[in-house]
Amino acid sequence: xxxxxxxxxxxxxxxxxxxxxxEQTVAWYGVRNYQARNFMRDQMQIGDGVLFYHSNCAxxxxxxxxxxxxxPYPDATQFxxxxxxxxxxxxxETPRWFNVDVQLVQKIELVSLPELRAHAELxxxxxxxxxxxxxxxxxxxxxxxxxxxxxxx
DNA sequence: GCCAACGTTGGC
DNA sequence: GCCAACGTTGGC
Numbered sequence: 001x002x003x004x005x006x007x008x009x010x011x012x013x014x015x016x017x018x019x020x021x022x023e024q025t026v027a028w029y030g031v032r033n034y035q036a037r038n039f040m041r042d043q044m045q046i047g048d049g050v051l052f053y054h055s056n057c058a059x060x061x062x063x064x065x066x067x068x069x070x071x072p073y074p075d076a077t078q079f080x081x082x083x084x085x086x087x088x089x090x091x092x093e094t095p096r097w098f099n100v101d102v103q104l105v106q107k108i109e110l111v112s113l114p115e116l117r118a119h120a121e122l123x124x125x126x127x128x129x130x131x132x133x134x135x136x137x138x139x140x141x142x143x144x145x146x147x148x149x150x151x152x153x
Numbered sequence: 154g155c156c157a158a159c160g161t162t163g164g165c
Numbered sequence: 166g167c168c169a170a171c172g173t174t175g176g177c
Contacts, residue, residue, distance in 0.1 A: 007175090032173095033160075056175050113176080131158040133174045 002048045003144035004039065004068075005127050006102065007055040007135040015052055015063040015107050024104035025069050029077045030085045031099060036136040041072045041098040049144055050102055053127065054110070055135075061112035065148065070101035111151045121146045 006028065008014070018026055031037050050066040074095035077085035090096040116122055126137035139147075 009175090035160095060176070133159060135174085 002043065002045065003050075003139040003141060004044070004048060005051045005053055005062075005125075005137050005139055006066075007053045007127075009056045010054045010063075011057070014054065015104070018052065018064070018066070018102075018104045019107055023069075025101050027076070028099040028102050029075050031075070031097065031135060032085065032087075033135065036134055037098055039136045039138065040100050043138075044068045044072065044100050046071065049139075049148075051139065051144075051147065052102070052104070059110060059112060061110045061116065062108070062147065062151075063110055064107045065105040065152075066102050067105055068100050069103035072098040072100050075099045108152050111147065115151065116147075119146070119151075 010017075012030075013026055018024060028040065031040065046068055048068040050068060051062045052064040052066045054060055054063045074092075075085070075097040077083040078087040078090040078095060078097045079092065080086055085097075087096055116125070117128060122128060122143055125139070125143055126132055126134065
């Protein structure tokens with residue numbers, strides 16, 4: 001079992017949006033970065049722990065606990081001409097982008113970015129590193145435990 | 154809206 | 166394969 005931090009812009013899919021979806025589950029569509037894709041395609045397994053992070057918004061931070069809820073499959077938006085995620089180089093035979101489904105476990109009181117930065121235990125977290133932009137990053141089990149056991153009210 | 158950091162593109 | 170130009174991310 002692995003642990004992941006996954007960023008979502010709340011104007012796109014917020015934690016409340018996720019909570020309102022059938023099965024409280026969403027396809028993690030729209031990833032167009034190879035490293036992040038590879039995490040989903042090659043490393044994620046059903047049941048992996050996910051921290052659902054709100055990014056590019058007024059109050060960035062961890063907004064919920066979730067889990068990986070499917071094996072990887074082709075991201076439908078790459079084939080959709082009307083989607084901003086359409087990829088003309090992708091074909092049904094050779095899809096380029098993959099996603100998993102993510103299911104909400106629990107909405108939490110926001111653990112803000114400044115709070116995350118305040119703990120020495122988390123200083124090596126990828127998301128907190130200078131210049132990091134990757135939307136999906138692995139978490140050390142120790143980081144997962146610290147956040148889920150110590151920072152969540 | 155600014156801008157630092159980083160990934161991708163494409164000419165050569 | 167190099168690398169300048171460009172686009173995107175995301176905190177502030």
